[in-house]
Amino acid sequence: MIFAPDSPIFEGSNVQTNIGFGWVPAEYSTTRDEFLASRETASIGFVLNNSPVYDVTGPEAAAFLNSVAVNKDFGPLETGASKHVVICNEQGYILADGVLLKLGENHFRTYWLAPVLDFFLTKSTLDVTGTWVLDEYFYQIDGPKSLEILEKVTGSDLHHLRFAQNATVSIAGAEAVVHRLGMSGALAYEVHGPSTVAREAYRQLRAAVEEVGGRPQGFWNYSLVNHTVAGYPNQVIHFLPPYRDSGPELAAYMESVIPFDIGVHGSASDDLSNAWVTPYDIGWGYLVNFDHEFPGKAALQAIASNRPRKVVTLEWNADDIGAAYSAQFRGADAVVYDRMSNDPVIAIADYAVGRMRIDYVLLNGEKIGLATGRTPAFVENRMISLAWLDVEHAAEGTEVTVLWGDIDHPKIEIRATVAQFPYYQGEFRNEKFDTSSIPRR
Known part of the structure; x- marks a missing residue:
């Protein structure tokens, strides 16, 4: 698929690195140039194609999610809406965090919440099913020109999307979902679609990025620069989940899926x-809702009342x-x-x-x-x-x-x-930027 040696993501890369599941482009020009593109024009990234994607479905899907996450009220979430979700252990330390997208009634798609989410689901007695999704591509278009690029490639007006909202479009002749999110802090969008057209979708998106003077983004820039500058704490870069210190059952399960x-x-x-961190350590305390039962509730209540x-x-x-x-x-x-x-x-x-x-x-x-x-x-x-x-x-x-x-x-x-935190608080800060100032095509 996208990481195969003949993939278009390798075109123009000057260094490759092995990140555990295969070789990927580490750098195309320089890490500095690639990062500056996300501030001045745009960049296209491929790194999140290794994301664990996991669907939760069934009559009690929302109830199951409410039972394991510090967040609450997944049931009333509108179809097409998303949430940043956090799962903790009994001591209040973060085991997993990621994005949850509601695809339909009793159907939720998650990114980076599994395999921890799968562990909790295997122990649940609720009427819920977990399914790994293995046929989706995942690109990021990041920077001030990102909206113009996506509107050109998709032929759609995406000005209405606010931060964390999404829309269904067509790219490379197939349906895709454009989600207004990104990791540099600037205006940015994720693009998700079927892996059958992953290469052609990448070619079209990259051509539009380079047409406005943007650059492809290597693994180094995505992993080492974006999250810190933007103020998005990230697993492995900023903290570690305590997989092996959260009880023998979880330890054994995680050893079977992440044996290192x-x-x-x-x-x-x-x-x-x-x-290890709690949601309060890294600025996510606002996500914690004490109006329901979830792992780590008592520990987080004590932390919240004690000047975290x-x-x-x-x-x-x-x-x-x-x-x-x-x-x-x-x-x-x-x-x-x-x-x-x-x-x-x-x-x-x-x-x-x-x-x-x-x-x-x-x-x-x-x-x-x-x-x-x-x-x-x-x-x-x-x-x-x-x-x-x-x-x-x-x-x-x-x-x-x-x-x-x-x-x-x-x-x-x-x-x-x-x-200041986040360090980047410029004009195009994604959570705040009003896209009405960008001319429509």
Whole structure:
């Protein structure tokens, strides 16, 4: 299909990388150029074709979803509407998050909620069925020109779509769904359709992107830059689900479908639970509804009443970044230089082998939170990360330090300043942008 060696996604790529299920384009031009396209014109991405897609159907489908998610009221959801859904363990840590789309009465399609959702469904006594969807393509058109591109390719007026809404169109002679969502923070759309026309759909979309000066987007840019700059915390990049610490049944099930451990490094890797987050840690507390029963309810109620941490952006001090780099050359006292670079060839090595980094954030020598998802912000020319901080230290402008270095190795402190979250709040911010300012075709 789309990841086969003769796929059109490889056209023009200058580096490929193996991400566990096969080789994909890592880069087409440079990671900087590809990201800037999503700010200035548009980019086309293919990465989410590896998304686990899972349908939940049956007379009690909505009741089942209500029983496992922190959200509530899936029944009244209108056909064609969507929700960001979160599933937690009994301790309140996130096991899965993703998008749920209502396709029809008692029919819901989910992205990234399985395999955890499948585990809960196999234990349910409700009249509900789970089905893996294996025949859908998934592309992203991201950037200020994305609406114009999709209207040209589909021949449809999509101006009416607000953030998180969708519409059915035709691409490559087949029905497709265009969903107003994206990961760079700018105006963006997802395109879903049948895999039988996946290659032709990609060719048409990419041609329209390149016609306006846009670029194809490689795996490095999507994985290392977009989520942090946009303020969308993401599994593996920013946090890990505690699959193997949420009871023996879930551990055994996840071992059967994901038979590898995702490692953690950084100064905070001395405690694996530092890589786990609650919805409150990462700004998703507004999704939690206590008017129903779900796994983790009691734990989240206690957290909600006890001043939970707050998610922020950190801007890292450029001189200290240079000091961290030079510290690797200090002989026996060297600080491990661990892929802090604008060079994604180095940075992607961690992601490719299934490791993420998490470091302590300090204030006056005391631990006040955790930093993760470090990346260059190419528009602002800063090094940034996300961080979950004790709320009393989370005000913009607060000066902190990030403790850089691996456990059992020397460490160095890097000064950082609390900045706005999300970091990108520009004109085309997707949740807010009014597309009426874009001329109709």
